[in-house]
Amino acid sequence: MAGHSGKILNKIIIAVGVILLLLWIIIPTFWAFKTSISVPEEAWKPIPTKITLDNYLSLFNPSLEAILRGMGLRAALPDPMIVYVTNSLIVSLTASIIGVIFGSLAGYNLARFNYRGKKIVMWLVLFAYVFPVFILMVPILVMMRYLGLYNTLLGLSIVHLAYTLPYSTLIMRSYFSGIPSVLEEAALIDGCTRLEALWRVVIPVAIPGFVTAFIFSFTLSWNDLLFALILLNSSHKYTLPIATTFFLWGGEIVDPGGLAATAIFAGIVPSVLYMLVQKYVVVGLVKGAVKA
C-alpha cells in the first residue's frame, strides 16, 4: 500500500518538476526567439501573427540588410552584420587552434613525464584557468599597443589564449592520462621515436579529446566581450558581442528583430557545439580536467 501511494507521489513530483524546469528555461528565451521571426510592427506583441525569416537572412545577406536599413528597419550599425560574424569566426578559430596545439603538447607533458618543476607548471596552468581576466584589462591593453597588436584580430586572438590555453591543457592532460602508456612503450620498443609514437599511436586515440578541447576553446573565445571592447577600435574589426551592443540606444532597443536574430544565432553556435560534446562537459571542466 505504502509503496503504491509512494509511487504516485513520486510521479507527481516528477511531473511538477519537469513542468517547472521547462517553464524556467523557456520563458526567458521565448521573447527573443519569437521576436527574431516576427515582422517589425509586431516586435512587442506577445504572439506573432506573421512569421518572417528576414531577420536571420539579413545577417548573412548585406543587400537585404541594406534594403531593410533603407526602410528604417535596422539598427544603425556601421558595417554589414556579416563582417562581425566573420571577425568573430576568425578570432575564435585562431585562438582555439593555437590553444589546442600548444595545450595538447603541454597536456601530454603533464600527463606522461615526471621531472623537477612539473608541479609548478601544473599550478601555473591551474592558476591561469581560474584567474579572473578582468584584472588584466589595463596591462594587456598597454602591452598590445606596445607590440603594435592593438586593433588587430591577431592581437585579440593572442589575448584570447588566456581563455583557451589553460582549458585545452587541462582537458588534454586528463585525456592523455586516460590512455595507457603501454601503447607508446610498445611503439618505442618497435623503434619509433617519442614524436613518432605520439603522432602514430597516441593522437589517433585522443581525437575525441582534441574535439572537446577545440569546442570549449572556440566558445570561450566566441563569448568574449571584454577584450574585444578594449582592444578593437575600428568598426570593421568588431566582433559579434560588440555589434550586439549597437542595438541598444539610450536604454531603448532600436531594432528588436535584428537584435533577436543576432542573439539567437550567436547563441545557437556554441549550443550546438556543446550538445555534440555534452558527455564530456563535466568531465572536462570539473573532474577529469584536474584529477587524472
Next chain:
Amino acid sequence: MSKITQSLYNWIYVLPTLVLIIFIFIIPIAYNIWLSFQEKSIGGEAVFAGLKNYQRLLASSMFYKSVGNSLLYTFISVTSKALIGLGVALLLNKKFWGRGFLRGFSILPWAFPSFVVAVLFWFNYDYRGTFNTILKMLGLQPVHWMSYENAMWSVILINIWHGWPFFFMGYLAGLQAIPTDLYEAAEIDGANVYQKFIHITVPQLKQVLLTVMLLSTMWTLGEFTQIYMTTGGGPVDATLTIPMATYKIAFLTEINFPLAAAYTILVLPIYLFLIYFTLKQMGE
C-alpha cells in the same frame, strides 16, 4: 640519451604554454603592481606617486560600494545556482521518459554566451517585455526592472539563470558516481528518503559540490559582460561590481590607468584567497 637532454626534451612540450601564460598573466600582474604606484599626467610620462592612488581609493565610497555590491551579487547568485542545480540534478537523476532530452535541454542556458543571455533579458526586462506581460496577465502592475531598487536583483536573476546548469552538470556526474548498493544497504537498514539524502547523497557529493562552488564563485565575482550589457553598473552605482568598476575607472569616468591598476591590486587579495582554495581543492 643523457639525463640533461632528456629533461630539456621534456620542457620543450610545455615551453610554449609556459611562455604564453607568463606573457598573458604574470607580466601583466607585475605591470599592474608597478603602474599602481604611478600617476597619470595628461600626455606626459607616468611619474612615481607613492601610495596616492591607494589613498584616493580607500577614501572613496565607490570602492566600498563596489566591493559590497560584488559580495552581495556573488553570494546570492552562487547560493541560488547551487540550490537550483541540486534540485534539477535530483529530478533528472530519477528514471522517467524524456529524461535524456531534458538533460541536454537543461544545459542550454549555460551554453549561451553571457552577451546573448544579456540580450535575452533585455527583452524580458523591457517595460513592454516578457515579465511585465506575464504580470499583466496575472492582473498585477508592471515593474521597472532596472530601477535603482530593482536593478541589483535583476542582474542577479540573469546570472542565476545563466549559471545554474554548471552546478546541475557537476551534481549529476557526482550522483551517477554514487554506488547504488549504498542506497540498497540503507534501505535494508530501514532508512527513509530524507535519511538517505543526508547520510549518503550529501557526503558523497561533497567534493564535487566544493569544486563547483569555488569555480562558480570565482567566475561570478569576475562577471563583466552581463552587467556591462544590462546596467553598465547603474543606475548610479546600484550594480557597480568590481569588474565593472575597474572598467569604469580605466575607460569611462576617470580614464585613469594607474588608478584602475591600484583598484585591481586592492581587490586582488579577495581573488587570491579564493584562487588558493580553488587550486588546493582541484589540485590534490
